[in-house]
Amino acid sequence: MYELTEDYKLRKITKFELDMVDERDDLLIIPPSSKAGPCGNDCVFCYLTQNPPQMIYRVAKHDTLNDPELERRVAYAREHYDLWIRVTDTSANVRFDENRIESLYNAGLDEIQISLHTTKKDVRIKLMHNRNAGKVIDLIPKIVEHFRMIADIILTPGYNVSDIGKILDDLDSFGVHEVRLFPVGVTRFSKTRALTREELLFVKSVALEKQKDLGIEIVIPPIFQALLGEFTTGLEPFDIEMNIPTYILTGELAYPEMKRLFPKLNVVMVRNEVFGGNIGTAGLLTGYDVLRAIKQLPEVDLGILLLPEVMFHGxxxxxxxxxxxxxxxxxxxxxxxxxxxxxxxxxxKILERF
Incomplete structure (x- = not known):
């Protein structure tokens, strides 16, 4: 899998930098460039509005479709690489109509991943605080004629949980190819609440039942599985022992699986106190959380500490x-x-060097 960088170069990526969902090997992601304008939304679940004050690395509200150079980037990728081109990071609420669909199709786009969340126009408007948010629902038949479409659903209590079955039925009838179900992420600064275990189990049950009857591919991502304690990488445990003190630090959600994979090593669960809430992914760990966790480790002459690379942004x-x-x-x-x-x-492979 690859990403097209700002300077039109390929960067190899893994699923751990995306949704952790298994993807096709020839996937090329076109992310928003620095010239991408705002999304125009104020979503009730937006992570940008629930960040802790300690957060230094910040991302502006942006939308890939609000990028004046998007067609040029897609066309460049189509001309130079024999890869499957996907646009992500868009709610499709700005600079998106039938003409834009044709423009992106002519540029060579294969697939578009849209933050859709619901099939009800009034609910989408309320959820995203954008009066234009209902328009994309009418565009879906046109979208699926031209591209493979992935619909992201951020499951938010009071908006799209109780009627998830109807939403899946609607998406299937529209011809949407794939839907991914993400539980809303909630920090201690959020105004929304996290899904209960009962709600997670309800959505999972509906999704599994619908998958039997519908043509749409319904994906329950690893983050969903982890909140239920069901996440697994599918890897066999590693039989590794070390002669020097070795610790693997990871987030709450990955901890059970990492503990299973490395039964003879010390795996430490780092709680995310900076964000709080139900935030337990390794990618949102902070330096503060790590330093707090290592205070509990013994002082040694020489040891090894493994951190998740995804906690670093650059x-x-x-x-x-x-x-x-x-x-x-x-x-x-x-x-x-x-x-x-x-x-x-x-x-x-890393530990072999020691």
Whole structure:
């Protein structure tokens, strides 16, 4: 899988940088460029409005379809690479109509992933606080004529949970090819609540039942599975023992699976106190959370500490810790050499060096 960078180069990516959903190997993602304008929404679940004050790394509200260079980027990718081209990060509420659909089709786009959330126009308007949010519902038949369409549903109590069966029926009747069901992420600064276990089980039950009868592909992503304690990578456990103190730090959601994969190593669950709420993904861990966790580890002459690579955005954590500064502090204060891994299967290769 690949991503087209700002300077029109291919960057190899993994599913851990996307939705953690298994994807086709020849996928090319066209993300929003720095020229992409705002999304025009004020969604009740937007993560940008529920960030803690400690957060330094911030992203502006943007929408890939509100990028004046999108067609040029798609056309470049189509001309130079024999890959499956997908546009993501869009609610399709700005700069999107039948003419734009034709324009993107002519540029060579294969697939579009839209944050749809519901098939009811009035509910989508309320959910996104955008009076134009209902228009894309009428465009769906045109969209699916030209592209493979993925509909993202962020399951939000009071908006789209109780009628998820009707939503799936509607999407199937529209001809949408795939739907992904994401539980709403809630921090301690959120105005919305997280789904209860009963609600998660209800949605899962409906989805599994509908999948038997409908043609649409219904995806329950790993984040959903993890909240139910059902996430697994499908990998066999690694039979690894180390002669020096070794610790693997991970988020709450991945902890049970990492513990299963590395039964002979020390796996430490790091609670996300900066964000709070139901935020337990490794990608949202902060430097503060990591430093708080290692206070409980013994001081050693030499040890190894493995951190999830996804907690770094470039070379900085969400709360502003530079990679080198964080690693040096851990080494000086506790004696651990710090390494990072993006995927569990990278860890054995890293540990072979020690």
């Amino acid at each position: 070379d900085i954590t969400l709360d502003g810790w530079k990679r080198e500064e964080l690693f040096n502090r851990i080494l000086i204060e506790k004696g651990y050499i710090v390494e990072t891994a993006l995927e569990p299967q990278e860890i054995p």
